[in-house]
Amino acid sequence: MKLKDLAAELGLSQTTVSRALNGFPEVNEATRQRVSEAARRLGYRANVSARRLATGRSGAIGVTLPLQRSLHFGPHTAEFLSGISERMAQHDIDIVVTPIDADDEVPVFRRLVASKRVDALVLSAPTPNDERIAALTELGMPFLMHGRADNVKIPHAWLDIDNEGAFRRATSHLLDLGHVRIAMINGPEDQTFAIHRDRGFRSAMAARGLTPDPQLIGGGRFTDENGFRLAQAFLERRPRPTAFLAGSMMTALGVFRAIRLAGLELGKDVSMIAHDDVFPYLNADNMVPSMSTTRSSIRAAGARIAELLLQMQDGKPPASIHELWPVELVLRESTGPAPR
Amino acid sequence: MKLKDLAAELGLSQTTVSRALNGFPEVNEATRQRVSEAARRLGYRANVSARRLATGRSGAIGVTLPLQRSLHFGPHTAEFLSGISERMAQHDIDIVVTPIDADDEVPVFRRLVASKRVDALVLSAPTPNDERIAALTELGMPFLMHGRADNVKIPHAWLDIDNEGAFRRATSHLLDLGHVRIAMINGPEDQTFAIHRDRGFRSAMAARGLTPDPQLIGGGRFTDENGFRLAQAFLERRPRPTAFLAGSMMTALGVFRAIRLAGLELGKDVSMIAHDDVFPYLNADNMVPSMSTTRSSIRAAGARIAELLLQMQDGKPPASIHELWPVELVLRESTGPAPR
DNA sequence: TTTGCTTCTCAAATCGCTTTGAATGCCGAT
DNA sequence: ATCGGCATTCAAAGCGATTTGAGAAGCAAA
Numbered sequence: 221m222k223l224k225d226l227a228a229e230l231g232l233s234q235t236t237v238s239r240a241l242n243g244f245p246e247v248n249e250a251t252r253q254r255v256s257e258a259a260r261r262l263g264y265r266a267n268v269s270a271r272r273l274a275t276g277r278s279g280a281i282g283v284t285l286p287l288q289r290s291l292h293f294g295p296h297t298a299e300f301l302s303g304i305s306e307r308m309a310q311h312d313i314d315i316v317v318t319p320i321d322a323d324d325e326v327p328v329f330r331r332l333v334a335s336k337r338v339d340a341l342v343l344s345a346p347t348p349n350d351e352r353i354a355a356l357t358e359l360g361m362p363f364l365m366h367g368r369a370d371n372v373k374i375p376h377a378w379l380d381i382d383n384e385g386a387f388r389r390a391t392s393h394l395l396d397l398g399h400v401r402i403a404m405i406n407g408p409e410d411q412t413f414a415i416h417r418d419r420g421f422r423s424a425m426a427a428r429g430l431t432p433d434p435q436l437i438g439g440g441r442f443t444d445e446n447g448f449r450l451a452q453a454f455l456e457r458r459p460r461p462t463a464f465l466a467g468s469m470m471t472a473l474g475v476f477r478a479i480r481l482a483g484l485e486l487g488k489d490v491s492m493i494a495h496d497d498v499f500p501y502l503n504a505d506n507m508v509p510s511m512s513t514t515r516s517s518i519r520a521a522g523a524r525i526a527e528l529l530l531q532m533q534d535g536k537p538p539a540s541i542h543e544l545w546p547v548e549l550v551l552r553e554s555t556g557p558a559p560r
Numbered sequence: 561m562k563l564k565d566l567a568a569e570l571g572l573s574q575t576t577v578s579r580a581l582n583g584f585p586e587v588n589e590a591t592r593q594r595v596s597e598a599a600r601r602l603g604y605r606a607n608v609s610a611r612r613l614a615t616g617r618s619g620a621i622g623v624t625l626p627l628q629r630s631l632h633f634g635p636h637t638a639e640f641l642s643g644i645s646e647r648m649a650q651h652d653i654d655i656v657v658t659p660i661d662a663d664d665e666v667p668v669f670r671r672l673v674a675s676k677r678v679d680a681l682v683l684s685a686p687t688p689n690d691e692r693i694a695a696l697t698e699l700g701m702p703f704l705m706h707g708r709a710d711n712v713k714i715p716h717a718w719l720d721i722d723n724e725g726a727f728r729r730a731t732s733h734l735l736d737l738g739h740v741r742i743a744m745i746n747g748p749e750d751q752t753f754a755i756h757r758d759r760g761f762r763s764a765m766a767a768r769g770l771t772p773d774p775q776l777i778g779g780g781r782f783t784d785e786n787g788f789r790l791a792q793a794f795l796e797r798r799p800r801p802t803a804f805l806a807g808s809m810m811t812a813l814g815v816f817r818a819i820r821l822a823g824l825e826l827g828k829d830v831s832m833i834a835h836d837d838v839f840p841y842l843n844a845d846n847m848v849p850s851m852s853t854t855r856s857s858i859r860a861a862g863a864r865i866a867e868l869l870l871q872m873q874d875g876k877p878p879a880s881i882h883e884l885w886p887v888e889l890v891l892r893e894s895t896g897p898a899p900r
Numbered sequence: 901t902t903t904g905c906t907t908c909t910c911a912a913a914t915c916g917c918t919t920t921g922a923a924t925g926c927c928g929a930t
Numbered sequence: 931a932t933c934g935g936c937a938t939t940c941a942a943a944g945c946g947a948t949t950t951g952a953g954a955a956g957c958a959a960a
Contacts, residue, residue: 264674265674272945316656607945
């Protein structure tokens with residue numbers, strides 16, 4: 221069933237049928253009804269390849285999957301992708317996922333652009349001097365960065381959460397509770413979001429005239445295991461840290477294990493605030509004890525990014541798109557006054 | 561830079577250039593060299609939409625993301641998708657992810673088929689009488705099922721792991737160690753893989769003349785939280801279970817927390833075998849104590865499925881594709897003799 | 901020289917849609 | 931009766947590749 225058949229069936233020209241289906245104004249309302257009824261009845265759907273060829277737009281946006289970066293395609297990416305695709309599905313836009321080695325990013329971009337496979341790209345996990353921005357700008361491929369690349373001056377669209385503010389507030393709160401030896405388990409050190417969190421942590425400490433103990437700062441992937449190992453090492457130091465900041469709920473689980481293994485009680489002997497990206501399967505409220513968090517839904521960010529990409533396609537200039545989302549601090553049972 | 565331009569540049573016809581680039585035999589080797597060199601130099605890449613229209617193949621395969629099913633788009637799907645896309649990227653085939661509500665699956669399929677968006681689909685998480693198989697077969701859309709739908713007689717391609725055998729062996733091993741009160745924390749009950757695991761568990765028990773205590777069997781999502789709650793409830797029963805089977809590493813982490821919270825020691829007071837889908841960020845070996853597992857890489861399954869889909873495109877009949885992968889039992893420190 | 905056979909190359913048709921520019925019918929105004 | 935204007939509809943020309951069926955060119959055999 222193609223356009224031609226449908227047109228023949230209706231005794232109309234392809235032009236009229238096409239216009240009727242695509243909502244052009246110059247077609248009679250009665251005709252439009254007749255056409256769309258027939259299309260529904262006969263299960264007609266435009267061949268996307270043909271449409272794409274004719275319009276010159278691919279009707280797809282690309283999402284790159286970092287395969288060998290410090291950030292894997294893990295739970296975070298999964299949630300993020302859910303957010304994007306949910307929104308895009310409503311607009312009949314495909315999400316094309318492209319695995320990409322950190323090494324040959326630019327060649328892959330070049331290919332994507334030349335083959336007109338996608339209309340725009342979503343980038344994630346920026347580093348401070350992210351080279352992808354320059355590369356894509358030069359190639360003329362629209363994109364939206366999830367996160368911020370600090371030192372890049374080229375104007376471009378981005379959406380980020382206020383990592384620095386979040387960790388500053390979390391740290392301040394711990395300081396208010398009397399904690400002084402605060403350990404921090406951050407993300408991969410080359411990522412801007414981790415750098416921003418570090419900055420927030422330090423600035424809150426500095427505001428009280430304190431300097432973080434470098435022995436109590438660690439980074440790395442957001443895994444249970446990494447959280448466990450770092451926390452275990454930190455808990456062996458004397459004096460022992462009385463509070464932890466964790467970069468994700470995954471690391472928080474590892475930290476929690478280490479705390480229990482050391483015979484300590486979370487929320488009493490040791491406090492913890494973790495960053496919660498809001499996974500449907502890992503609820504801070506339902507943990508025992510419930511976890512105090514800095515919270516920002518990564519899925520919501522994905523949905524918003526989809527929305528913004530649609531606006532870009534409609535002509536909104538990328539340079540005008542800068543969203544910095546505030547982050548909530550949600551206090552629950554895992555934080556308490558510092559033990560004396 | 562389109563084919564026409566490239567041909568003009570070379571003083572050849574489009575036909576010859578196209579053939580040269582696509583490896584047809586009837587073009588002179590010297591010409592081919594000349595053409596591909598020029599293509600590289602000028603950064604020529606075929607417009608995929610045009611190619612797809614001409615060939616009638618979309619050059620993409622679809623992966624459906626279950627949005628509201630009992631299985632979310634979580635870590636498992638992420639790993640699986642990595643496996644698929646890694647393999648497909650080598651063949652310049654796009655992965656199109658399509659979010660899909662459990663409610664309106666068939667309409668979405670119909671749309672995908674009619675619009676010729678993808679050449680084949682990957683399905684996951686089958687239920688015993690999975691209706692998707694009939695629907696897709698009728699629509700003539702090739703697909704490959706990751707898992708098995710027990711009661712569906714329609715011939716179709718599938719790849720599954722031996723869940724029943726895995727859990728039978730794991731259970732037998734626990735019985736060998738003297739455990740009798742064995743608790744099982746399974747996956748979502750409507751999924752065949754969970755049903756198969758349950759079957760394996762029961763048959764191993766039955767082989768020793770034992771019947772599982774229904775009070776010690778639970779199911780649900782593969783989350784830390786779910787594991788924690790169920791384990792906690794089970795550990796309150798008397799006599800207490802001395803061993804756990806966990807459906808995933810996520811639930812295992814929750815079980816582990818519950819065990820510690822009850823003041824018990826894993827590997828001594830209580831044993832546990834968990835199923836490990838091999839997440840790069842959650843290593844059974846590195847846990848403390850290290851975790852005994854039934855192991856099968858979900859990423860490898862994804863890569864293999866990609867491979868099989870390619871073969872299907874080359875004409876391999878779907879009905880001939882049935883792979884049942886054995887599952888390793890890896891014994892580590894979390895299993896020990898039953899306490900007396 | 902002609903014929904027959906490869907080997908290589910080409911012009912043109914095709915895929916299924918969108919979009920341009922023109923045509924048609926109908927109306928009231930001139 | 932003619933015309934201009936408006937609302938509809940249409941035939942045909944793209945979009946950029948692949949593929950078909952045919953034409954040159956080169957060379958060996960007759």
